[in-house]
Amino acid sequence: MWLQLHLDGISLRQDSVMSFFATAEHERERLNYFASPEGRDDLYQYNQKERRTVLEVLEDFPSVEMPFQWLVQLVPPLKTRAFSISSSQSSHHNQVHLTVNVVSWTTPYKRKKKGLCSSWLAALDPEDANFVPAWFHKGSLPKPPPSLPLILVGPGTGCAPFRGFVEERALQSETTSTAPIMFFFGCQNVDGDFLYQDLWLSHAQNNGVLSEAKGGGFYVAFSRDQTQKVYVQHKMKEQSQRIWNLLAEGAAVYIAGSSTKMPTDVTSAFEEIVSKENEVSSDVAVRWIRALERSGKYHIEAWS
């Protein structure tokens, strides 16, 4: 399951409408230029590349006094944002936990920008009664039954859905026999963004659901703690034999995360592992993973 959030956000669309309401001549000229075919490239640099919001444009053109009813028509409706639910309902009754990274970047003109929704969420005061408008949608990662062995790959906020999976299976293991989980997590630094460190490590020992003693395992790749990047796929290749053993036992693979390239790279790592351990050509390994996908045992939920 994942959750969608609606907020009031805006982006520039119609410079000609704005120019109509500009009272300063130089501002009207500039806005007309942006709206003209000759100004298209400059408009692209100013608006799309910089991801300026209407509010920022109004700050740049202070003489524009646009009536509210025009402003509302000009601004496109805000798109909703989805977040994976990162808690198990059985472990946290009447609660929904999210794992949100505040998106931030520097524009070509060196302006610091923050993601609208993630920064809004981060700024909420937990002490206040906050109203967060939200909807629930069924996600693309099906809930695994306790008897299904799992190989989970979730770097960064990709660990969100798997926190719920691990919590759920830990509870199930108190009353029934459960299949093992191997979980590959990745983050930048051990001291910076090692999300839910205590949770994973506690389940990785004392016969926990992530323990090697139970046939599972927890493996973490710190990408920036050394000169060479280390990613989840490097850790997977170190566990090649154990991954293959679990796949051969009928394990399902779940991959989640925010990096655009990560799912492709991780899929290539799975293909390499199948090729090496099953002693088949890379073509056969590719078909093996495709067959796993067709059988409903290879799931990817990625965002960027």
Ligand SMILES: Cc1cc2nc3c(=O)[nH]c(=O)nc-3n(C[C@H](O)[C@H](O)[C@H](O)COP(=O)(O)OP(=O)(O)OC[C@H]3O[C@@H](n4cnc5c(N)ncnc54)[C@H](O)[C@@H]3O)c2cc1C
């Ligand atoms: C199914 C699904 C599940 C998701 N689960 C989670 C989750 O569990 N946790 C989580 O944190 N997020 C999750 N996301 C992502 C989330 O929905 C939002 O996209 C994210 O939080 C950013 O939203 P925002 O409003 O903060 O940023 P926005 O204001 O929407 O800004 C983000 C935009 O900024 C731009 N941008 C970002 N970085 C750069 C850059 N370096 N250079 C140039 N432009 C850039 C991009 O164009 C991007 O579209 C999920 C998405 C989906 C589809």
Ligand SMILES: NC(=O)c1ccc[n+]([C@@H]2O[C@H](COP(=O)([O-])OP(=O)(O)OC[C@H]3O[C@@H](n4cnc5c(N)ncnc54)[C@H](OP(=O)(O)O)[C@@H]3O)[C@@H](O)[C@H]2O)c1
């Ligand atoms: N301000 C901060 O401190 C901070 C920290 C983390 C993330 N963020 C931002 O928050 C957003 C979401 O972050 P997130 O937590 O979900 O992290 P993310 O950006 O998905 O990164 C998580 C981990 O995956 C690694 N990674 C990158 N490309 C990969 C690939 N192709 N294959 C496997 N692993 C790969 C990253 O390494 P590298 O990043 O070293 O390449 C990092 O160690 C991103 O926009 C990110 O820029 C900010």
